[in-house]
Amino acid sequence: MKHRAIAILEELIGIQSVNPHYGEGAAGEMALSRHLERLCREAGLVVSRQQVFEERDNLIVRLPAPRPGPLLMFEAHMDTVSLGAMPDPLTPIHREGRLYGRGACDTKGSLAAMLAAMETLALQPDTLGCDVMLCATVDEEHAYRGPLKLLELGLPIAAAVVGEPTNLRIVAAHKGCARFAVHVRGKAAHSSVPHEGVNAIVHMSRVIRYLEETVAPELADIRDPLCGPATLSIGTISGGRQINIVPDRCSIEVDRRIVAGEHPGEALAELEARLLAWSRTQGIDLSVEPLLLDWALGTPEDDPLVSAAKRAAGGLGLPEGSRGETYGSNASKYQGIGGIPSIVYGPGSIAQAHAVDEWVPVAEVEAATAFYVALARSFGR
Numbered sequence: 004m005k006h007r008a009i010a011i012l013e014e015l016i017g018i019q020s021v022n023p024h025y026g027e028g029a030a031g032e033m034a035l036s037r038h039l040e041r042l043c044r045e046a047g048l049v050v051s052r053q054q055v056f057e058e059r060d061n062l063i064v065r066l067p068a069p070r071p072g073p074l075l076m077f078e079a080h081m082d083t084v085s086l087g088a089m090p091d092p093l094t095p096i097h098r099e100g101r102l103y104g105r106g107a108c109d110t111k112g113s114l115a116a117m118l119a120a121m122e123t124l125a126l127q128p129d130t131l132g133c134d135v136m137l138c139a140t141v142d143e144e145h146a147y148r149g150p151l152k153l154l155e156l157g158l159p160i161a162a163a164v165v166g167e168p169t170n171l172r173i174v175a176a177h178k179g180c181a182r183f184a185v186h187v188r189g190k191a192a193h194s195s196v197p198h199e200g201v202n203a204i205v206h207m208s209r210v211i212r213y214l215e216e217t218v219a220p221e222l223a224d225i226r227d228p229l230c231g232p233a234t235l236s237i238g239t240i241s242g243g244r245q246i247n248i249v250p251d252r253c254s255i256e257v258d259r260r261i262v263a264g265e266h267p268g269e270a271l272a273e274l275e276a277r278l279l280a281w282s283r284t285q286g287i288d289l290s291v292e293p294l295l296l297d298w299a300l301g302t303p304e305d306d307p308l309v310s311a312a313k314r315a316a317g318g319l320g321l322p323e324g325s326r327g328e329t330y331g332s333n334a335s336k337y338q339g340i341g342g343i344p345s346i347v348y349g350p351g352s353i354a355q356a357h358a359v360d361e362w363v364p365v366a367e368v369e370a371a372t373a374f375y376v377a378l379a380r381s382f383g384r
């Protein structure tokens with residue numbers, strides 16, 4: 004017989020939920036959330052909605068324990084990236100133990116496993132060690148407004164498990180980022196008399212050397228044992244208007260990855276102050292523009308959530324060690340902003356997320372379901 008989580012996952016793949024940020028034809032999360040709501044009500048679960056944008060709600064599903072206990076949240080986002088060039092993205096296709104479809108891996112596989120776990124737990128609530136909540140959120144693939152809005156409710160969440168592809172590894176740490184642009188101003192002049200201008204591109208080349216040769220090497224000292232060092236990468240450059248004009252503008256965009264223990268806003272402010280101080284000594288006119296700040300995740304190894312996750316995994320013969328990742332997730336928002344100990348756990352590999360041939364191993368979805376059930380029974384005891 005087909006595993007319940009696989010049956011749910013096939014239905015979820017069939018409902019397009021591309022993040023509206025990806026433009027025309029993107030359906031958003033509403034149809035998917037209505038389907039989830041129907042399944043939850045059929046299972047006797049208590050469902051409520053929280054509007055984040057018009058026609059885009061977080062879905063909040065609750066299952067109280069018979070005796071009062073701490074509140075454990077399972078969370079997974081409902082949106083996907085665009086359908087892209089994937090053949091039959093909305094048709095669940097089974098091949099060699101894999102289930103293909105847009106969102107199969109990122110992150111409908113986790114969502115289906117969490118919902119199947121909630122259904123199982125709802126049948127035997129007396130086995131619960133804690134109150135359990137499943138939150139299906141919107142807008143992870145763009146600006147993570149869903150989790151931020153959820154935090155505004157101020158729910159007494161004791162711990163959070165975020166469903167993203169980790170190949171069934173307990174991820175207790177991942178990097179965050181402080182992205183920013185650097186704008187250098189020069190003075191335009193005709194290229195036949197370049198000495199009458201100030202070349203913004205040439206000045207920017209010195210900024211780049213400073214970042215690469217002085218700032219970046221020092222970041223190697225800021226290390227997380229699970230995730231490795233903080234890093235810096237210059238991703239874009241633009242400047243100049245035409246060949247016969249000395250450029251008066253040049254800009255770069257920089258992705259500074261932060262590790263647990265660093266605050267994204269403080270990391271950016273520190274780097275900005277440093278760049279401004281250095282540029283004054285160099286006679287370079289520059290400004291820094293913040294682009295995106297995202298928290299790093301760093302839940303301690305001895306946190307009750309990590310311990311309960313290890314117990315649950317060990318009891319099922321699944322990997323018990325915790326691991327760090329370089330990619331981000333909603334978990335760092337719950338921990339960084341909400342102060343909620345969080346881990347990331349789910350079926351599939353990040354390598355298949357967003358890919359043209361997105362798939363998830365069927366066996367991992369089934370195992371993840373068992374893990375979520377076991378964790379809800381183990382946490383709070």
Ligand SMILES: [Zn+2]
Nearest residue numbers: 109110143167
């Ligand atoms: Zn995801």
